[in-house]
Amino acid sequence: MPNYPILAEAGGMAHFAGRFFRDGFRPRYEVSEWLYQCYVIGYQSLPLVGVTGFIMGIVLTLQSRPTMAQFGAESWIPAMVGLTIIREMGPIITALIFAGKIGSSIGAELGSMRVTEQIDAMEVSGTNPFKYLVVTRVLATTLMLPVLTLLADAIALYASYIGLNMRGVTTLALFVNNVLSRLAFGDVLPAFIKTFFFGFAVGLIGCYKGFYADKGTEGVGQAANSAVVVSSLVIFILDLVAVQLTGLLGLN
Amino acid sequence: MQPDPSLAPTPAAPPARLPVAPAEPVLMVEHVDKSFGDNHVLRDFSLALHRGENVVVLGKSGSGKSVLIKCIIGLLLPDAGRITVLGQDVTGLGHQQMDELRARVGFLFQSNALYDSMTVRENLLFPLRRHWLRHRRAEEDALVREVLDDVGLAHTATLMPAELSGGMRKRIALARTLILRPDIILYDEPTTGLDPVTSREISHLIRAVQQKYNASALIISHDMSCVRLTADRVALLLDGRCYADGRYEELAASADPRIHEFFA
Ligand SMILES: Nc1ncnc2c1ncn2[C@@H]1O[C@H](COP(=O)(O)OP(=O)(O)OP(=O)(O)O)[C@@H](O)[C@H]1O
């Protein structure tokens, strides 16, 4: 049988995910470590997510203005930009930034712990390293990415409002009203739900790459690097799946 | 410890304190095989460690010493054979029992394996807290101070591992195994990569620890000065087997060229 590395890799990750669901919900629960990871992961990416959200909002607004002006549809800008941000740009840009920042740091951290035998040391110290390191981090990323995305969305919308006011005058109330009037349940919920999957993917892939890092310092760099590459790719694939699914469910 | 009936001294036996009395074995490795693919690392390896005894396992680099010690602590599973630690068969233990056993067996990693993200104090307390041995803060402080004193690094509690030198890291790693007061300590090359003076200090420390805590130790080494200073008995690991086993002087005087090359 021919040997396909990509299939072996996918199988390894699926197995890892299976172990997450098997081990993760059995005691003992590493609550304090999980809370700490939530804090670290959320807090670390806050500035970056805030800045990218702001730029995303302002750029989208300024870019769409000339086109919309041609059609005399400037009053539609808030609704259009709002939809774009909430449905697609907010989740995907935040997830990619998150993959770059957190995926790589998890990959490098666990990778260096593997290489220097710290993971084995945990094992002999009465600790299940899979629960202590992997489950806590995956749960933390799964939970923190949606929160960060909501934040990025809010900042991007506010930036869009600022962008509008750079060339014209709109009140905040009118802007908000404009955005909300075009926003349906079917726009918000699928976009929000998929961020959990993005967060899960970033955490799981980062941990997988780090947990099984090759020996040596090269292994650490490689774990960090491939954590980012693979999780970014998986984020796009999940996004595609999400679009298809919401289409099938008639939520589009 | 819970006495294994087969290991308990018979009523007629003299008290264990007499120097001639054979102490009970605390660690038995019997006919262990371990291979990675085609690489047969251990083949029919057997060794016993008795209470209060320091045994050094001597072998070339890559001969499988670390593999042996990882099989003993349950990080690797042997392909065949039996490993009995403190009367319990390691290969047949569940998670819970394994953790309980590991609390009584200290393991000093070849690479120290200190947690980079924690201070020295947190490193020392990690095994203590994780083994559910709840202590009050004052007790924790006292324990940390005591083991740091043991290894002569009382002032380092608040430092990060990255701020320590190689020899200091080795000592902190030793302190981390000592804090649980283990019955058996497994040292994986405790002096490799250290200068001769520091290396001698670590060897003396191993002796001092043995005397203070009456712990048995399995020491892996190919540093002959460490072997001479720490060993009550030396076992030679060659071709995956225990090739020779005896006191340091006996092996050093051996005419067998394969033994002799280690002592040359
Ligand atoms: N996890 C593993 N997977 C595959 N092979 C391994 C593994 N661990 C060790 N080996 C192989 O087992 C052999 C013995 O390795 P080991 O680390 O026990 O050597 P050692 O005697 O401790 O050497 P050193 O003195 O250099 O530490 C080596 O050939 C190594 O390649």
Ligand SMILES: [Mg+2]
């Ligand atoms: Mg070794």
